Amino acid sequence: MNSSESSSVNANIDPANLPSHIAIIMDGNGRWAKKRILNRIEGHKKGSDAVRLIVRTCREIGISILTLYAFSTENWQRPKTEVTALMSLLKNFLKSEQKEMLDNNIRLNVIGQIEKLPEDVQQVLHKTMTLTKENNGLMLNLALSYGGRAEIVRMVREIATKTKKGEIDPDLITPELVSDFLYTKGMPDPDLLIRTSGEMRISNFLLWQIAYTEIFVTETLWPDFSKQEFLQILKHYQRRERRFGKV
Numbered sequence: 001m002n003s004s005e006s007s008s009v010n011a012n013i014d015p016a017n018l019p020s021h022i023a024i025i026m027d028g029n030g031r032w033a034k035k036r037i038l039n040r041i042e043g044h045k046k047g048s049d050a051v052r053l054i055v056r057t058c059r060e061i062g063i064s065i066l067t068l069y070a071f072s073t074e075n076w077q078r079p080k081t082e083v084t085a086l087m088s089l090l091k092n093f094l095k096s097e098q099k100e101m102l103d104n105n106i107r108l109n110v111i112g113q114i115e116k117l118p119e120d121v122q123q124v125l126h127k128t129m130t131l132t133k134e135n136n137g138l139m140l141n142l143a144l145s146y147g148g149r150a151e152i153v154r155m156v157r158e159i160a161t162k163t164k165k166g167e168i169d170p171d172l173i174t175p176e177l178v179s180d181f182l183y184t185k186g187m188p189d190p191d192l193l194i195r196t197s198g199e200m201r202i203s204n205f206l207l208w209q210i211a212y213t214e215i216f217v218t219e220t221l222w223p224d225f226s227k228q229e230f231l232q233i234l235k236h237y238q239r240r241e242r243r244f245g246k247v
């Protein structure tokens with residue numbers, strides 16, 4: 001596809017019907033590397049280029065929130081060398097993107113067990129979140145040491161503690177109250193969830209928040225995911241009728 005064709009894809013997107021919140025399960029870095037007889041870490045490196053591209057595209061078209069599943073609670077069980085490489089990639093990404101985030105009104109946010117990340121990664125994350133906290137363009141929401149079940153357990157514990165202290169009336173526990181005790185407090189639920197590399201699973205991602213989310217699974221491996229395919233998925237999304245359980 002040449003650049004005029006790709007801008008025509010862009011032009012076919014209705015700016016009035018964009019998803020506010022897009023969530024992505026970025027899968028397939030390992031397979032991308034394996035296909036090329038490379039180390040898995042090379043796949044993650046190429047994967048961080050795709051992150052840069054999709055963040056840029058979301059900002060250009062005016063998406064409000066992009067939530068990326070960058071590291072799950074289960075990913076701690078990968079070989080130590082891979083975990084270390086992922087952490088160092090993340091740190092380098094944040095350092096190299098700080099200027100772009102500031103220049104382009106992007107705000108960084110983290111969901112997940114930030115306290116479990118290595119000290120140096122936590123420091124860069126906190127610094128970037130502080131530097132970008134007044135930005136009100138795209139929110140780049142990184143899910144790090146994130147697991148949907150762990151998030152739900154944390155919410156139940158907090159609500160139970162407050163209930164025990166008499167601060168919450170059990171009869172007044174509503175879906176809205178539950179949402180306020182999740183990492184995504186104050187954010188709209190994702191309108192669109194994209195998963196790359198073909199697996200038909202949710203993998204413990206945003207379990208509560210995706211109740212009515214439109215799901216798209218593509219066979220493309222994350223490092224190969226392009227702006228063109230992303231825009232095509234947005235076009236498909238705009239053709240879907242969202243009924244939220246109604247007729």
Ligand code: FPP
Nearest residue numbers: 026027028029030031044047048070090093
């Ligand atoms: C899944 O691929 C991907 C991950 C576990 C990590 C995602 C990380 C990145 C895209 C790069 C760094 C992130 C940022 C935000 C800069 P996989 O390894 O499970 O692939 P496989 O299923 O093919 O083995």
